[in-house]
Each structure stands twice: as structure tokens, then as C-alpha cells.
Amino acid sequence: MFSRVNQLVRHLSRPLPNYAHTSAAATASSSFVTPRHSPSYTMTSSASASEKFYRKIHTAACLIIGDEVLGGKTIDTNSAFFAKFCFSLGLQLKRVEVIADDESEIIEAVRRMSDRYDFVVTSGGIGPTHDDITYQSIANAFGLKLKLHQKAFERMKKLSKPHPLQPNFDWDTPSPGLTAKLRMVELPHDDSRPDEEQTLFVADDLWVPISVVNGNVHILPGVPRLFERLLEALKPRLLPRLTDPTGKGIYRFLFSTPLPESAVAPYLTDLAARVLPYGVKVGSYPRWGKKRNTVTLVGTNKEYMESLVPEVEENVQGRKVSREDEDDPPSDVEDNKQ
Known part of the structure; x- marks a missing residue:
């Protein structure tokens, strides 16, 4: 058992991979993301990010991320739900965009939306597979690294059920399956800001966190059931920040x-x-x-x-x-x- 624990510690301590595509689009995006130390890169300051996290909310935007939506394989219902959610709270939904699983597209969109709108929600691209690049792309957009979130990992182990087709899966044994699961709890992290402003656990029976980047970009899953549940559970935190805290809406x-x-x-x-x-x-x-x-x-x-x-x-x-x-x-x- 001791050796298995040591194996897992070494597994978790490895540098996190960059999950960006190796496609032509991803290659092009590498020139789009200016290194953090570059003089031409302007990162929103920690104070500004904290100000965005606590300030009054007037406007909102929604970014739907996924090739499957643009390809017609999946019908987007999350933006419609978000529109009704904003309407019920009296928030002005100013923009809804649907973009591909493309790092450069994600980076451009989240930077622009974070600058222009008070409350930004993204949907999709945070699963365990190679094309789920939302966390990595949004981290790159604001000069951040991905970091294993230990609390999210512990909640995942406690609340998620083993898949019947993975009978030999073991949380203590390094494996491709474990690596895939870890991708969902390796979150953008700013070491200069408190974790409670960056990772929100809003539902006691769900391990899935809402990762908040740059103070106002809220990263949500694309699965409608989870998207809707997390958004509704987030409402009590939003009400005090509304112009009308009673949430009477429009x-x-x-x-x-x-x-x-x-x-x-x-x-x-x-x-x-x-x-x-x-x-x-x-x-x-x-x-x-x-x-x-x-x-x-x-x-x-x-x-x-x-x-x-x-x-x-x-x-x-x-x-x-x-x-x-x-x-x-x-x-x-x-x-x-x-």
C-alpha cells in the first residue's frame, strides 16, 4: 500500500501538460498568446480581478464553447436557459457567442467579455478528453497556470461513482483513467488571490466546482443538467450584488x-x-x-x-x-x- 501511495504522489506532482490542440489552429494560437513576462502582455491586476468579483452586476454575457454545437451534433440549450436566468434577475444579457474548441478563439472571446461585461459564463470544454481545452485556454488568456485543486479532487473521489465499464479503476493507482479524471480538477489559478474568489462549490451533492477567472469569468460544464443546476445554486451569491437585491427581475x-x-x-x-x-x-x-x-x-x-x-x-x-x-x-x- 505504501508503494502505491508513493506512486500516486509522484503522479500528482508531475508538471501539468498543455492540453491545447496540436492542430493548425492551435499552432496559430501559440503566436496569439504572448508570454506572461513579455512587455506587450497586459494582465489584469489582482486588485482589479478582486474588484470584479465583488462589484455590482448589471450586464452579462455567455460563451458557448464546442465544435459539436457548431457542427449541428448538439443543440445548445444552455444559452436559452442563461437568458431566462438573467431575465429573472433583472440582468441585462448583452451577448451570447458560440465558438469552436479553438484556443485562440477562446482567448480572444474571454478577454473581451471579461473587459466589457460584469458577469460572464462559459459553457463546455471542461471534460476529460483531448478536445476539452477550456481550462487551459482561459488560463492562458490571463497568464495563469493550471493547478490541481485538492479540495475538488477530494470531492470528486467522494461524490463521483465509478463507471461500470472501469471495474479496475483505483483512485490510488496512477492510470490513464486517473489522468483523464484529473484534467477536470486542474483549474486556472492565480497564486496572488484567495482561493475562495477563484473556486466556488455551490452544491453540496456535486463535486463539480465553478472556476472563476479574472474575477468575473465563470467556467461551467456544457452538460445542460449540470449547467442549470450550478447556475441556480450560484444565485444566492449573485443576489446581493444585483442593483435590486430582491431579484425581482425584468x-x-x-x-x-x-x-x-x-x-x-x-x-x-x-x-x-x-x-x-x-x-x-x-x-x-x-x-x-x-x-x-x-x-x-x-x-x-x-x-x-x-x-x-x-x-x-x-x-x-x-x-x-x-x-x-x-x-x-x-x-x-x-x-x-x-
Whole structure:
């Protein structure tokens, strides 16, 4: 047993490999990542990263990473869930991007999003296989190294179940299977910052951590069940940082109108200009093949929006509804001519 423990210690103490692709894209990315000691490399300071971790959250962005999404093999549902999540909290989701498992693409996107938005979430690319390069790429984006996170590793051993097709797997014995599992707990780490600002364990029954890089880039798995569970579990930590800590979110009022868009356009253009200073946005959505279209008001000032209801109903010759199809006739099949 003693010799097996020694083997494992030597295994865990080996330098972490660079998991970037050896493809042409990865070769090109090597010139994109300027070494940390280079004068041309500008890394966000530790103080700035900590400030991002604690500051108020107004805007959000989502980065979906995966060749399988771009290739049509997998349908992305995480960005839709994230959009509803942000809407429920009153966060302004400003951008959703889908990119390939390409280091240079990941580096460019996370740097830009981290600079522009308060709360950034990535999805995908943190599994055990060769094409899961998100951790390594985001570490490179901010001049960091990957480091085995011992607490995450201990939670993995405690909470993950052995696969039935790996009957001889042993946590104490170095093996290709163990190496693959370790890739999922080798996280970007900044030695100058406290670990509690970099690694979040938000669900007691899940070993999967949320790795936080540069203070506001939150790395989540692409598996929808895990993505959704971790995001919901993260909510209590986000609520105190919202402009409205009650988390009431954004309100959306729907109006059903029989008028074509061309008929309501002049009024809606005027309305949009008048309500914009109050943080309210006006939308118009044709419903092809239906007899009624939809007009929307979206904002956080519910009282002000309620005051607009009679005016909007009169000018669109419709009424406020709870669902777009609420006023549809039973057999609404006629083309909606605009």
C-alpha cells in the first residue's frame, strides 16, 4: 500500500501538460498568446480581478464553447436557459457567442467579455478528453497556470461513482483513467488571490466546482443538467450584488393587436423614444399565419409600465394578455398580411 501511495504522489506532482490542440489552429494560437513576462502582455491586476468579483452586476454575457454545437451534433440549450436566468434577475444579457474548441478563439472571446461585461459564463470544454481545452485556454488568456485543486479532487473521489465499464479503476493507482479524471480538477489559478474568489462549490451533492477567472469569468460544464443546476445554486451569491437585491427581475408586458406592423409602427416609434429614459424598451413581433401580432414593453419599472397600458391598448387596438396566443380564434390559419 505504501508503494502505491508513493506512486500516486509522484503522479500528482508531475508538471501539468498543455492540453491545447496540436492542430493548425492551435499552432496559430501559440503566436496569439504572448508570454506572461513579455512587455506587450497586459494582465489584469489582482486588485482589479478582486474588484470584479465583488462589484455590482448589471450586464452579462455567455460563451458557448464546442465544435459539436457548431457542427449541428448538439443543440445548445444552455444559452436559452442563461437568458431566462438573467431575465429573472433583472440582468441585462448583452451577448451570447458560440465558438469552436479553438484556443485562440477562446482567448480572444474571454478577454473581451471579461473587459466589457460584469458577469460572464462559459459553457463546455471542461471534460476529460483531448478536445476539452477550456481550462487551459482561459488560463492562458490571463497568464495563469493550471493547478490541481485538492479540495475538488477530494470531492470528486467522494461524490463521483465509478463507471461500470472501469471495474479496475483505483483512485490510488496512477492510470490513464486517473489522468483523464484529473484534467477536470486542474483549474486556472492565480497564486496572488484567495482561493475562495477563484473556486466556488455551490452544491453540496456535486463535486463539480465553478472556476472563476479574472474575477468575473465563470467556467461551467456544457452538460445542460449540470449547467442549470450550478447556475441556480450560484444565485444566492449573485443576489446581493444585483442593483435590486430582491431579484425581482425584468417585467415583460404582452399586447395582442389585430393591426399589421406597418399600421402600429409610427406610434411605436414615438412610444419607444418617450419611454427609453425610463429604461423601458418597446418591441413588435409579427406572428406569421396568425390574425394577431404582439407588441411588448420590457423594463424593471413595473409601476411606470402599468401606467402605459391604457395608452398602448388604445393605440394598437388590442389588449394586454398573458400569452401571445390568448386572443387567437380557435382556427387561426389565415396568413397574416403585413
